[in-house]
Amino acid sequence: MLAGETIDGPGAVGYGLATIASDGCVLDTWYPAPKVGASPSPASTVTLTQEQATLALGATSIPCVRSDPHRAVSVIAVQTSIDDLEQPPRDAHDVYLRLHLLSHRLIRPRKVNLDGLFSLLASVAWTSFGPCLPERIEALRWEARSASFALEVRSIDKLPRMTDYVVPSGVRIADANRVRLGAYLGHGTTVLHEGFCNFNAGTLGASMVEGRISAGVVVGNGTDIGGGASIMGVLSGGGKQVVSIGERCLLGANSGTGISLGDDCIVEAGCYVTAGTLVKQPSGEVVKAAELSGKSNILFRRHSQTGAVEAIPRNRSWGSLNPALHVA
Secondary structure, eight states: OOTTTTOSOOOOOEEEEEEETTTTTTEEEEESSSSSSSSSSSEEEEOOHHHHHHHHHHHHGGGSSSTTTTTEEEEEEEEEEOOOOSOOSSSSHHHHHHEEEHTTTSSSSSOOTTTTTHHOOOOEETTTTTTOGGGGGHHHHHHHHHHTEEEEEEEEEOOBBBBOOOTTOOOOOOOGGGTTTTEEOOTTOOOOTTTTTTTTESSSSEEEEEEEEEETOOTTTEEETTTTTTESSSSSSSSSOOOOOOOOOOOOTTEEEEHHHHHHHOOOOTEEEEOOEEOOOOOSSSEEGGGGTTOOOOOEEEEEEOOOOOEOOOOOOOOOOGGGGOOO
């Protein structure tokens, strides 16, 4: 179990503010302080009274509970309870609570069921004025300009960026647009401008992220994901192997892997290893890379003359992360 994990039971509860469109569509729900453990009530989301909201969220929440005719939304205070995180989410509020648990580092990636989440979420326009339905953008743009404001539409997506809801302690994120809500970033992690981390994925300690961490991928402490490097996920449905990267690994620039790596592994710059890649071992035997999945102390490289992918045993470290870059 990770330091800081507080998983006491199968359920969770969150008190928060939900944005509801005029047609009843749930656009988002923000849970400032979600908790894991036994749920105090059956699985549900209920609207809180002003008194209940003040007790749960504090008096500062009261001005937030209001209607916004410009975005055609209402903001309400809610309590969401989940009986069992191993069961699929029931609705959009449920999904948002699970994503918050991940980004608050209360539960690790792949330890919560997110099956079917996209069918429960609406496509939302994430704007500088807050979330709204995409069809509301043009009217909102005119209203903003009439008030001498410029409307920024950051994305049209089913998931927002993490930092609009959760800012984990001890991390650096150069471009907040490249980390989605539901990412789990370990203390000491740095995500540089070209780095990306999807939901239900992330780093378990101090890591350098200059490449792509796809949905479902877990990266160990002390690992460097080099510029342009990519780790295969299963979100698109193209593959079923869930990939983990061990501690103190290095994925060189523009490299990639579709298999798990154990500790102290290197994938050479420009080398992409998929499960079906034929890999030559020092003995001369050629195997599919899937047979080496999860093994430690391996250097994957391409022979400079033949182009064959080789797996070379390693007995020394590639170096380490620069400590100065991982102090928040």
